Amino acid sequence: MAGIDLRDAKLDDAQLERAQLGNALMSGASFAGARLDGADLLASWLQGSNFMLASLQGADLSGTKLQMAAFTSAGLQGATLAFANLEMASLRDADLDGANLAMARLTGADLSGTRLQGSDMRGTVVWRTTPPAGEPPAAIDLAQVVLRAPADEELAALGAALARLDNGGLKARLADGLARLSDASQNGAWATSQDQQQWQSLAKAGETATADDYKGRLTEYLTRLACRPRFASGAVAAGVARRAMAPGFKGDTAAFYVRLKGTDCAATQALSPRLMRELATAADAARGQ
Numbered sequence: 429m430a431g432i433d434l435r436d437a438k439l440d441d442a443q444l445e446r447a448q449l450g451n452a453l454m455s456g457a458s459f460a461g462a463r464l465d466g467a468d469l470l471a472s473w474l475q476g477s478n479f480m481l482a483s484l485q486g487a488d489l490s491g492t493k494l495q496m497a498a499f500t501s502a503g504l505q506g507a508t509l510a511f512a513n514l515e516m517a518s519l520r521d522a523d524l525d526g527a528n529l530a531m532a533r534l535t536g537a538d539l540s541g542t543r544l545q546g547s548d549m550r551g552t553v554v555w556r557t558t559p560p561a562g563e564p565p566a567a568i569d570l571a572q573v574v575l576r577a578p579a580d581e582e583l584a585a586l587g588a589a590l591a592r593l594d595n596g597g598l599k600a601r602l603a604d605g606l607a608r609l610s611d612a613s614q615n616g617a618w619a620t621s622q623d624q625q626q627w628q629s630l631a632k633a634g635e636t637a638t639a640d641d642y643k644g645r646l647t648e649y650l651t652r653l654a655c656r657p658r659f660a661s662g663a664v665a666a667g668v669a670r671r672a673m674a675p676g677f678k679g680d681t682a683a684f685y686v687r688l689k690g691t692d693c694a695a696t697q698a699l700s701p702r703l704m705r706e707l708a709t710a711a712d713a714a715r716g717q
Contacts, residue, residue, distance in 0.1 A: 430468075436595055445663070455493075456595045465663035475590070476598040485659065486667025493589065496602055505653065506667030510548075510674075515578075515586065516605040526653045526664065528671045535578050536609050544568050546649040548671065548678075549634075553578075556609065556618045559626045567642070567649040569678060570634025575627055577615045647679040654684075655693035662698030669703060673710040685711040 430448050436456040443463050450470040458478040465485040475495045483503045490508050496516040506526045514534050521541040531551040538558040546567040553574045564570070578586075587606055593599045608614060618624055650672070654665035665688060672681045685707050689696060 445661075450488075455593055456598045465661060466666055475593060475602060476595070485661075486663035486665070486670075488667075488670070495586070495590070496605055505659070506664035506671070508667060508670055513586075515609065516602075526650055526668050526671075528674070530674075530676070536605065546646060546653060549573055550676065554627050556615070557623070557627065559623055559630060564630050564633040567646050568634060569642075569646075570631050573627065573631045573634070575624065575631070577619075578609060583610050643678060643680055647683050650679055651684055651687045651693075654688060655695055657694045660694040660698060662695040665693070665695035665699060666703055669699070669707050673707060681707075681714040682711040 429452060430450045432449065432452045434452060434454045434457050437454065438458050439462055440458055440460045441462055442459065444467055445463055446466040447464065448468045449472055450468045452469070452472045454477060455473050455475040456477065457474070459482045460478050460480045462479075462482045464487050465483055467484065467487045469487060469489045469492055471491040472489075473493050474497055475493055477494070477497045479502045480498050480500045481502065482499075484507050485503055486506045487504070488508045489512050491511045492509070493513045494517050495513055497514070498518045499522045500518055501521045502523070504522055504524045504527050507524065508528045509532050510528050510530045512529070512532045514532055514537050516536040517534075518538045519542045520538050523543045524547050525543050525545040526547060527544070528548045529552050530548050533553045534557045535553060535555045536557065539560050540558045542560045544560055544565040547565065548569045550569055550572045551574060553576065555575065555577050583606065587603075590599060590602045590606065593602070650668050653659070654668045656664075659665065669684075669688065671677060672679060672684050687693060688699070688707070689704065
């Protein structure tokens, strides 16, 4: 279904495991309770979409437009959200353990209660973003989080993208959210807020955490996550493998490959031979560095 037009469609509880939905138009669509494990949603338009209680384990949402999308209590373990536009999105109580959020935009997003163990947030843009509560998540990479207000050209580009939406109600909601993000007084207030200070503390703690045997700790965590019996379908393992092959991965690709092909990994039999060949190639390249 790559490139399909599903704007405002109702797909609640749909079975869409490993579906090909890249570059699709799906703004305003509802996937509440749907199963999208291992699905390809690369570069799709999903503004204002509803993924409440949905399962997107190992799904690829790289570069996807997800402004004001709702992922409340969704399962996104091992998912890829690198370069995703998540402005004003709700990730409340979502599970993003092992997920790749590198370079994503989380301006105005709600991450309260979000699980982020072992996730990658390198270069992620955070501003007026509700932080996760409690202690810093284990094995998370927060060393290069960017804390800054959106630039004028970024706001203009966001406004131009929203202007292309056809759903009047959704367009109005997003325009209202964009106006709030552009409000100088609110931005100034957040610059000294408790939430902003908490993000600074998380980023500082992340710098310390990644300096102490981080490679080994991250590899061990991701391996255990990928090989859990409850994730025997292989979607989480495939998502983590995709992350392990990406540039800048701070874990041990070779060690991850060895563990993933072992007989004690519940997901091994579900992984495609092509993925394992690609991971083997990446592991060989990592060994040669």
